[in-house]
Amino acid sequence: xxxxxxxxxxxxxxxxxxxxxxxxxxxxxxxxxxxxxxxxxxxxxxxxxxxxxxxxxxxxxxxxxxxxxxxxxxxxxxxxxxxxxxxxxxxxxxxxxxxxxxxxxxxxxxxxxxxxxxxxxxxxxxxxxxxxxxxxxxxxxxxxxxx
Numbered sequence: 001x002x003x004x005x006x007x008x009x010x011x012x013x014x015x016x017x018x019x020x021x022x023x024x025x026x027x028x029x030x031x032x033x034x035x036x037x038x039x040x041x042x043x044x045x046x047x048x049x050x051x052x053x054x055x056x057x058x059x060x061x062x063x064x065x066x067x068x069x070x071x072x073x074x075x076x077x078x079x080x081x082x083x084x085x086x087x088x089x090x091x092x093x094x095x096x097x098x099x100x101x102x103x104x105x106x107x108x109x110x111x112x113x114x115x116x117x118x119x120x121x122x123x124x125x126x127x128x129x130x131x132x133x134x135x136x137x138x139x140x141x142x143x144x145x146x147x
Contacts, residue, residue, distance in 0.1 A: 001034055007045035008085065008104055010034060012112070014049055015081045025053055052088045059084040062091075066127040078113040079121060086125050090132060098129050 001007045010032070018028045029049065034042065052059065060072055063083050072080065086105035090098045102125045109117040 001036065001039060001041035001045065004041060004044065005104060005107070007041040008048070008108060009112075011045045011048045011052070011085060012078070012081055012108060014045075015052060015085070016078060018053075019077060019081065025049070048085060048088065048093075051092055052085050055088055055092070056084065059087050062087050062128060063124065066124050066131070076113055076117060079109060079117050082109050082113070082117075082121055083124055086121070087128055090125070090128060098132070102126065102129065 001010060014025075014028055014032050017023070017032060018025050021028065023031075029046075036042065063075075063080070064072055067075070075083075082105050086101050089096050089101040093101075102122065105125060106118045106122050109121040113121075
């Protein structure tokens with residue numbers, strides 16, 4: 001994998017195949033394993049897969065908080081997986097700027113999912129980022145007041 005985009009696309013494909021097939025995640029990873037597994041992008045993708053899967057319930061709760069009048073099972077599977085991955089990056093990969101993550105998720109949704117998926121993904125992720133920034137500002141304000 002030469003780019004982070006390729007790494008994210010591979011991670012999405014692995015998580016999608018795992019969810020659709022019900023096969024063990026390790027088995028799906030081995031089946032879809034790229035030729036080169038020594039580069040930093042493969043390591044990033046593997047970490048993203050593992051964290052997204054292990055935090056799935058928490059990520060789904062965040063998604064549910066940001067989709068008005070939608071049940072999670074009504075969201076297109078690919079959109080759901082793209083949202084999980086992007087929220088995982090936004091919340092738990094501090095070295096990646098959130099706007100980069102959002103733009104990548106939008107482009108991946110545009111490439112692989114439905115015609116309106118990019119706008120849906122953008123709306124949800126913008127709301128998630130606003131909430132994260134609001135919580136961060138509140139925490140900073142509380143720290144200033146307690147000093």
